[in-house]
Amino acid sequence: MNDARTDGAAGPLEIRIDSKTYVSAEGQAVEVIRDLTLRLDAFSVGALIGPSGCGKTTILHIAAGLDPNFIGHLRIPGQGRLGVVFQEPRLLPWRTVADNIRLVLPPEQSFDQLDDLIDTLGLGAHLTHYPGELSLGLARRVAIARAFAVQPDFLLLDEPFVSLDVAVAARLRDELTMLTQRRQVTTLLVTHDLEDAIQLADRLFFLSMRPANIIAEMALPPPRGARDKATIDEIAEQVKSQVPGYASGAART
């Protein structure tokens, strides 16, 4: 059906999905993705933007190697070490914050080496807490810390700012921008929010409705992370005029 491989050197991320179908509750085959090709240079950040329900999360699952049932091809950068931030933080409620992070550490890494990461995300005071004691914003920070603690070759972020209030989301966006700049890791961000994508990414991929494929691709001017509000608005206007159907709402929620 498909072949997946990892590159010894830090190669690009390549996702090719010729077809992905699933069987609906009524027993019918529904095609969610068709002829989708995505290529992302090593160490750059790509953002997948599309309307809700267009198959973004399905693509993320395939990229994470969690769903082998598709026709196509997957090439993961580096050793294929993966960090994922799911939409729901998916922390282990019976383990403390520190233990949740410690559990994914690669053998050569010790928890003490993570001070910098813990500081950036403001988690120092919460290491002994259980996830049930945290707000969603904090829980998501822990999930982000966990994803980076893996020392990933490849990072997947699924709507990391969704359901957070504006201030919390803004702070988290800045922290993520900082982390993706500081650490060399090929990153794929899935979002429905254009501004989030423009702030964080080097390259935007716009998805169509089902069956999803990429209708437009846009490289953003470097450097990422240094874009101020005015620049972001300007690029957003550009997107609306250049991406077919975006302004009319086809690629929006």
Added chain:
Amino acid sequence: MAKVLSLAALLGLWTLVAWLTQSPLLPSPMRVGEAILVDMQSGELPFQMACTLARVVAAFVIAFTLGVAAGYAMGRWRSVDRYADPWLVVLLNLPALVIIIFAYIWIGLNETAAIVAVALNKLPNVIVVTREGARSLDPNLDEMARAFRFSWQSKLRNVIMPQLAPYLAAVSRSGLAIIWKIVLVVELLGRPNGVGFVLGSSFSLFDMTRILSYAISFVALMLAIETFVVQPLERRTNRWRRRAA
């Protein structure tokens, strides 16, 4: 406090009825207490209790290990459940006594038969409860563990077991209670030692003092295990739940 009062009232009532009837069929708590002391000193009571306890532990470990493995498999994989469920239903509905008789006839009047019989009696219950637990495992956490490449040992320890813990705690509490009762029957029917054997031989002599002293001692032992082993363990596994509440 209420518990102590209630127990004292029971003891008082027993003393009163024993005093009123003055029958060897209902010895007073004092006489039973004396009997316990005498048998404790002679080593008879500890020996018999140890025999029974060893059988309880062996049967419990076997039923628990096999039951958790089978229950997990049935809860996770529908095809396994489809094939194994009819067996489970048969086992669930087989009376304890029938299983004991089968075991003694087919395996012989020996220790293996006794333990197998008890374990088989408890097994279906462990399977049913664990299956329920396995069905309710969070698929999101399972995906997380796969994405982060947890080893199977780490996944078992950190992801699966904590989710099954409330089910396993429930099954060990009810399990302990059921198992020791069945062990007594098994001993009564075919073992030369153990509390069940003593109860059987005392029954044939109508020795109520002995019956009561052994029964009470063993109940006390099981209550102690429940209070000092099972409950603290349960509290420990649920620590995160209380903190988060």
